[in-house]
Amino acid sequence: MKIIPYILIIVFGLFTGCNVNSYTFDENLAFQSLEKQAKWVHRYPGGEDAPICRQFLRESLEPYCDKYIEQDFTETVKGKELELKNIIGIINPKADKYIILASHYDNRPFSDKEKTIGLRQKPCPGANDGASSSALLLETAKVLKAKKPKVGVIIALFDGEDYGKDDDSMYIGSRYFAKHINDICEKKKVTFGILLDMIGDKDLNIFIEQISNKTAPKLVEKVWDCAKGLGYGDSFIPKVKYGIYDDHISLIEEGIDCIDIIDFDYKYWHTSHDTSDKCSPQSLKIVADVIIEFLYSDIE
Numbered sequence: 001m002k003i004i005p006y007i008l009i010i011v012f013g014l015f016t017g018c019n020v021n022s023y024t025f026d027e028n029l030a031f032q033s034l035e036k037q038a039k040w041v042h043r044y045p046g047g048e049d050a051p052i053c054r055q056f057l058r059e060s061l062e063p064y065c066d067k068y069i070e071q072d073f074t075e076t077v078k079g080k081e082l083e084l085k086n087i088i089g090i091i092n093p094k095a096d097k098y099i100i101l102a103s104h105y106d107n108r109p110f111s112d113k114e115k116t117i118g119l120r121q122k123p124c125p126g127a128n129d130g131a132s133s134s135a136l137l138l139e140t141a142k143v144l145k146a147k148k149p150k151v152g153v154i155i156a157l158f159d160g161e162d163y164g165k166d167d168d169s170m171y172i173g174s175r176y177f178a179k180h181i182n183d184i185c186e187k188k189k190v191t192f193g194i195l196l197d198m199i200g201d202k203d204l205n206i207f208i209e210q211i212s213n214k215t216a217p218k219l220v221e222k223v224w225d226c227a228k229g230l231g232y233g234d235s236f237i238p239k240v241k242y243g244i245y246d247d248h249i250s251l252i253e254e255g256i257d258c259i260d261i262i263d264f265d266y267k268y269w270h271t272s273h274d275t276s277d278k279c280s281p282q283s284l285k286i287v288a289d290v291i292i293e294f295l296y297s298d299i300e
């Protein structure tokens with residue numbers, strides 16, 4: 001063993017630009033978080049796992065934010081009164097402008113895309129659809145806490161995205177969030193939002209989503225350029241493919257530009273086979289690297 005002289009550590013630090021306060025995204029920790037959430041297969045609104053999942057999200061997010069908010073509300077869906085909770089963390093709450101990073105955390109209470117009729121009543125574990133993007137954002141909060149971006153960041157974990165089969169029983173949490181945005185921050189200070197959904201697939205192919213491209217083409221271009229610059233052009237494919245109704249529509253309808261980063265080429269979507277083994281830590285890292293790099297860039 002040899003002790004490196006202190007002066008060499010300082011010089012090395014200067015040349016490498018190393019920052020003692022920095023924390024790099026740990027894809028293995030993020031993946032553990034994904035696995036944990038995916039095991040709570042009844043974490044949908046009203047499900048028996050919802051309280052423990054919400055508690056886990058709180059414990060994972062609150063210590064890494066400057067401000068933590070829970071939005072509790074009830075909604076009657078198909079005659080059933082549901083208690084819902086959006087989980088929100090803010091970094092730099094006094095900033096002049098904000099960016100929203102969002103994901104839904106609930107899973108689907110049934111697996112309606114199953115070929116086998118008998119499996120359709122089982123909940124969709126949502127390892128990719130719900131847990132992957134939530135896990136990514138929880139780990140990203142730690143990075144942002146260690147090295148603050150210039151802008152304010154609102155990390156929003158929505159409830160009730162995947163509850164039902166029609167629009168009234170879906171996107172419930174994001175709709176509430178968007179309508180009550182002034183409870184979180186002044187709406188005019190929100191520059192835009194980035195929604196993440198289904199970003200954990202081992203075979204990551206993120207095409208440009210149609211509505212995102214129509215609403216905020218420059219933002220789309222910047223994010224996909226950022227991915228290319230990091231060498232992730234094979235995963236962030238600069239071609240428009242699907243048009244998807246997702247939580248970003250709730251924000252767009254309230255006048256907030258929002259893009260959806262989603263890999264919709266996923267054959268386990270809304271089946272009981274959407275489990276952790278279909279996802280990978282590396283996919284979480286690719287998307288997180290892009291988001292984090294983008295947040296530290298000069299955002300207009």
Ligand SMILES: [Zn+2]
Pocket residue numbers: 108129162270
């Ligand atoms: Zn879904």
